[in-house]
Amino acid sequence: MKLPKRLSFKISALMIGIVLLNYSCNSSTDTVEENEDVAESVPTETITTENKSSSIEDLVNAKDESKLNESQLIVQGLIEACVSGDYATAASFIMYRGKDETRMGYDSFNYENANEANTVKVTCEVVLSWLGSSESYEFISFQEEETEFGLQYVVEVLFTKEKLGIERHFFYLMDTPKGKLLVNMV
Numbered sequence: 186m187k188l189p190k191r192l193s194f195k196i197s198a199l200m201i202g203i204v205l206l207n208y209s210c211n212s213s214t215d216t217v218e219e220n221e222d223v224a225e226s227v228p229t230e231t232i233t234t235e236n237k238s239s240s241i242e243d244l245v246n247a248k249d250e251s252k253l254n255e256s257q258l259i260v261q262g263l264i265e266a267c268v269s270g271d272y273a274t275a276a277s278f279i280m281y282r283g284k285d286e287t288r289m290g291y292d293s294f295n296y297e298n299a300n301e302a303n304t305v306k307v308t309c310e311v312v313l314s315w316l317g318s319s320e321s322y323e324f325i326s327f328q329e330e331e332t333e334f335g336l337q338y339v340v341e342v343l344f345t346k347e348k349l350g351i352e353r354h355f356f357y358l359m360d361t362p363k364g365k366l367l368v369n370m371v
Contacts, residue, residue, distance in 0.1 A: 256338040257324045259365050260356045267309035268316065272296050276305040280359065280366035290334070291362055311370070315354055321345045325353075336360060337368070 253261060259278055266275035276296040281288045283301065294301040316322070326341040338358040343351050357369040 253324060254327055256327055256340050256356075256358050256365055259358060259367070260324075260340045260342065263356075263367060264312055264316070267312040270309075272302065272305050272309065275309050276301065277363075278367055279305060279308060280361060280368045282368070290359070293361075293363055293366055308367075308370075315344050315352060318346050318349070319344045320347050334359065338365060 263278040273296040276294040
């Protein structure tokens, strides 16, 4: 069915608007561009499943945590909690970013609070979608960046997708009184 030219333009403009709105809602204003000069060389750890029918749990549980630094261990812990459906533990890895200003930058999410539980579940769904068809994932790099809010730790992870290539994702952590917590992931 051929659409009138004007209607086709409006639909295209609407789709572009939705994509831009989605991007702006999902990106954080306090993320910082990569600084290659500060990159620290960290041993990489790759997990590859021998059997294609292996579950995501097998993929995650195969990670040799002895080769990971503190920030990578936090990301690994978040991934493990999401895969096992342990949302309370996953919440403990994510920095609170809600309306209560006394908790922002100081506390993690509380899974017992229904509003905060929803944010934790959505975060885990994103992580699980990255893992979904992965044959392997690898901690590639670790960086420390100075921001206006303090030191930020950036963990780069590559997810190898069957027949789709590689997806690169970044996990951003910051120091808090509860230790390093996840503030963003892209």
